[in-house]
Amino acid sequence: MIPYLGLPVNACRSTLAQADGSLFMPPQASSTAPGVDWLFSFILYIACFFFLLIVVLMVLFTIRYLRRPGRQAEKTATHNLALELTWTLIPVALVIAIFYIGFTTFMDMITPPDDAYEVLVTGQKWNWLFQYPNGYVDSDLHVPVDVPVLLVMTSEDVIHSFYIPAFRVKRDVVPGRYNKTWFHATQPGEYTIFCAEYCGTKHSDMLAQCVVHKPGEFERWLENASNFLDRMSPADAGRELYKRQGCAQCHSTDGSVRIGPTLKNLFARDRPMRDGSTLPADENYLREAILEPQAAVVAGFESVMPTYKGRLKDREITAIIEYIKTLSD
Numbered sequence: 001m002i003p004y005l006g007l008p009v010n011a012c013r014s015t016l017a018q019a020d021g022s023l024f025m026p027p028q029a030s031s032t033a034p035g036v037d038w039l040f041s042f043i044l045y046i047a048c049f050f051f052l053l054i055v056v057l058m059v060l061f062t063i064r065y066l067r068r069p070g071r072q073a074e075k076t077a078t079h080n081l082a083l084e085l086t087w088t089l090i091p092v093a094l095v096i097a098i099f100y101i102g103f104t105t106f107m108d109m110i111t112p113p114d115d116a117y118e119v120l121v122t123g124q125k126w127n128w129l130f131q132y133p134n135g136y137v138d139s140d141l142h143v144p145v146d147v148p149v150l151l152v153m154t155s156e157d158v159i160h161s162f163y164i165p166a167f168r169v170k171r172d173v174v175p176g177r178y179n180k181t182w183f184h185a186t187q188p189g190e191y192t193i194f195c196a197e198y199c200g201t202k203h204s205d206m207l208a209q210c211v212v213h214k215p216g217e218f219e220r221w222l223e224n225a226s227n228f229l230d231r232m233s234p235a236d237a238g239r240e241l242y243k244r245q246g247c248a249q250c251h252s253t254d255g256s257v258r259i260g261p262t263l264k265n266l267f268a269r270d271r272p273m274r275d276g277s278t279l280p281a282d283e284n285y286l287r288e289a290i291l292e293p294q295a296a297v298v299a300g301f302e303s304v305m306p307t308y309k310g311r312l313k314d315r316e317i318t319a320i321i322e323y324i325k326t327l328s329d
Contacts, residue, residue: 029191029212030167031184035105037168042101046094109169112182116150117143123153123160123173124306125259126202127246128193136226137311139244141193141210143185144218150182156306161197164210170196185212202249229315238323241316250305253327260305261298267321267328272299286321 024044025037119141120131130141143149153162153173160173162181171181195206213221229237242248250260261271270278271285274297279285288295290312293305312320 026165027187028166028168029185029187029189030169031186032105032109033166033168035101035108039098039101039105043098110181112150112180113148116148116182118150118152119143121151121153121162121173122156123162123195123199123206124156124246124249125158125200126195126206126249128162128195128206128208129244129246129311130208131311132222132226134222134226135313136222137244138225139246140208142218142221142225143210143212145185145188145212145214148182148184150180153179153181157304158199159197160195160199160206163194163196164191165194166191167210172197185210188212188214229319234319234322235326236323237316238319238321241312241320242323245308245312247320260301263324263327265328267325269328273297274299274301283321286324287317290317290320 022037025040028034028037118133121141122129122131127139128141129137129139131137151162151171153171154177155173155175157175159175161170162173163170164183167183167185169181169183171179173179189212191210191212193208193210195203197203199206228240232240242253247263250258252258252262253264255262255264266281267286269281271281272278277296279296285296289305291307291309293307294303297303308317
C-alpha cells in the first residue's frame with residue numbers, strides 16, 4: 001500500500017506511468033492540476049527553506065556559544081524591534097499568500113462552468129457506475145478531451161471517495177445526498193479512478209478507468225456503446241450488464257458464496273426465504289429480486305442489495321435474466 005493514498009501499489013504505479021509526473025505528484029492531465037501542483041510546491045519549498053534555516057542556525061549557535069572551561073556566561077540578549085518585526089511580518093505575508101492562492105484554486109475546483117457535460121456517478125460496494133445523459137450506464141468513465149465535465153455523485157451504501165490523481169480531483173460520495181465535482185481533461189488517455197475512503201473488505205479493488213477520448217471519438221463511442229443490446233444476443237448482453245453493473249462484486253457465477261447468493265444453478269430452483277417461505281426462481285422472481293430486492297430475501301443472507309428500479313430498462317432486465325438462465329444446468 002502507498003501510505004499517503006491507502007491505495008494498491010500496482011494501481012498507483014499504472015497511474016503514475018501514464019505520463020511524465022514529478023517526484024511528488026502524478027502527471028498533470030486537467031486544467032486545475034498545474035495550480036494545485038504549484039501551491040503544493042510553494043508550501044513544500046517554504047517548509048524546506050525554514051527547516052534548513054532553523055537547523056543550520058541551531059547548529060552554528062550551538063558551536064559558537066558552547067560552554068567552555070574558564071568562560072563565564074554573559075547576558076547578551078537585547079530588544080531588537082527590527083528583528084522581531086521581520087520574523088513576524090514575513091510569516092504573516094507567506095500565510096496570507098498561501099491562503100489567497102489556496103482559496104482561489106479551491107473556488108475554481110468547486111465551481112463548474114455552466115456548459116459542463118453532466119455525468120451521474122453512483123458508488124456502491126465495490127464499484128463505480130456512470131450514467132450518461134442518454135441513459136446509458138457504464139462501469140468506466142468516458143469523457144471528451146478539452147470539455148468541462150460535471151460529476152453529480154451519490155452512494156448506495158457507505159461513504160466512498162471519488163479520486164482521480166491525474167486530475168487532482170477528490171470528493172466524498174455520501175449516501176442520501178448529492179455531491180458535485182468537475183474537471184477539464186487536457187490529455188487523451190486512460191487514468192485510474194480510486195476510492196480513497198475505506199469502505200469495506202474490497203476497498204482496494206474499487207477501481208475504474210477514466211477514458212479521455214480524442215476530439216470526435218467520444219460521440220462515436222457513446223452511440224456505439226449505447227446500442228450494445230441491438231448488437232448482441234440477450235444472453236451475451238446480460239453477461240455484459242452483469243459486468244458493467246457490478247453484479248460480480250456480490251454474486252458469483254461459479255457457485256462460490258459472496259455477499260449475495262451465487263447465480264450458478266439459480267434459475268428454476270426453489271429458493272428458501274428468510275421468512276420461512278419458498279419461492280421458485282423463475283423470471284418473475286428474478287425481476288422482482290432486481291427491482292425490489294427487499295421484498296424477498298434469501299435465507300442466510302443480509303438485506304443489503306440496492307434496488308435497480310429506474311436504473312435498468314426492461315430490455316436490460318430481460319437480458320440479465322437470459323444470462324442467468326445460461327448459468328443453470
